[in-house]
Amino acid sequence: MTLKLQSVTAGYRNRAVFNNLSLPEIPAGALVAVIGPNAVGKSTLLKSIAGLLPISGDMTFAGENLAALTSYQRTRRIGYLPQPLPQAIPLVAYETVFSACRSARGDWSREQTEQAIENVFDTLGIRQLALRRLSEMSGGQRQMVGLAQVLVRQTPLMLLDEPTSALDLHWQLNVLNAVRDATTEAKSVALVACHDLNLALRYCDQVLVLSPGGQAVLGAPEQVLTPELLAHTYGIEARIERCSQGQPIVLADRPLPASVR
Template sequence: MTLSVRDLSFSYGDRKILHGISFEAATGEVLGIAGPNGCGKTTLIKCIDRIFEPQGEVEFAGKYLEDMTTTEVAQLIAYVPQALTMGMAMSVFETILLGRRPYIRWSVSDTDIERVSMIIDDLGIQHLAFRSMTQISGGERQKVMIARAMVQDPSLLLLDEPTSALDLRHQLEVMELVQRVSREKQVSVLMAVHDLNLASRFCDRLMVMKEGRVVALGKPSELLNETLIRDVYGVEAMITRQSGFLQVIPVCPVRGILA
């Protein structure tokens, strides 16, 4: 199932945030969205999830999202926001079960319980299942939220900076999980990323944005260079390869350039 975004624009009042965004994401692909703060990454993801109503076309699985009901969208697309709001002290199992809401009619079914148990096993978080969400770490919580998204049985997974505020180990574990979900479940992943080193390692392709526009799109190894980093982020950087992975090393801000 291919995601096709064509000429998508969005404004907050008189302030235009996104300008004519067009791209495609293939089945089983991890497509990263990179760019400086305020470039429109989160807004773009929310437009695709129909949280915002943009101009332009968003087509997925041969259907235009604007013609679909909220339930139909929720059965195709799952969204994991950057800010995880914690309300009641629910268990991990109960939290993941919330992801079945698009399918629950009158009460939770045996199928819903089985799907939650299956996802917990698939993602290797059995040890967390009956712990309280208030008693697990940030990295563990992020894995739980990905599990909650996956129990929707989505074909498209939207992630807003899933490694934000995580330590190095949990960053790697979460990104490995996202990559594994994409490949094994054949789920398309659209992910806002802040860390270019993680993006170059785990994203199949990278879309770079600046001021609400797409300025580059392609494989990270072919895309990321000193000129692009300078023009988009306003930073002098060195691009190296260590252990087969591309690394972006910021050196200093470019004087007189505001990213």
């Protein structure tokens, strides 16, 4: 199951965010960080793949035209976590995750559904939230429940828009470990929009860097994240070095004047 974008144009009303965007095939089992500065189009890209925005061009997953999927087919194949946090509604977490699971997995028995929910709550470490109302939770806790709604459906394609934005470091690592494990075990594809370049380097197989002007580069993190690309994309002077355990890290030194970007 591979994801492929060919000559894709997408945007809002009369403003195109991407024009003729083409990417190499993203293979099964890949966890891809979608990175870039604010307002460059990370959310637009994920919404387009999820079928929430009209596009021109070709988007295929496992050989299927994503734009031609029915609503039910899309629910079965795509798990989408939007950037806004789940609403603080009076339903308890277990109910919301159960509903999400049944919407995509109506072929599962109740026992299978309940087991899947138990597994995802344990994997994310949020069992203590199962019977809590979302209206009584913090933003970070609601974000974890929103992620549980995606993971429990076990879709072959996951689109996660800043799933760690409201979380502290412990929960950020917990989330990325869970997503990476789910992607590897099921041979699915996951695109994760994020701002933390070092988390992208540590956890993701590939990075998709979106730059101002609609440019995009996809590849292995250590090959793509160069000082030159960081200067062009973010307007910073930065270095790629290695920590004591041999992991690559990005060290940002200073912002660059607009005249030298």
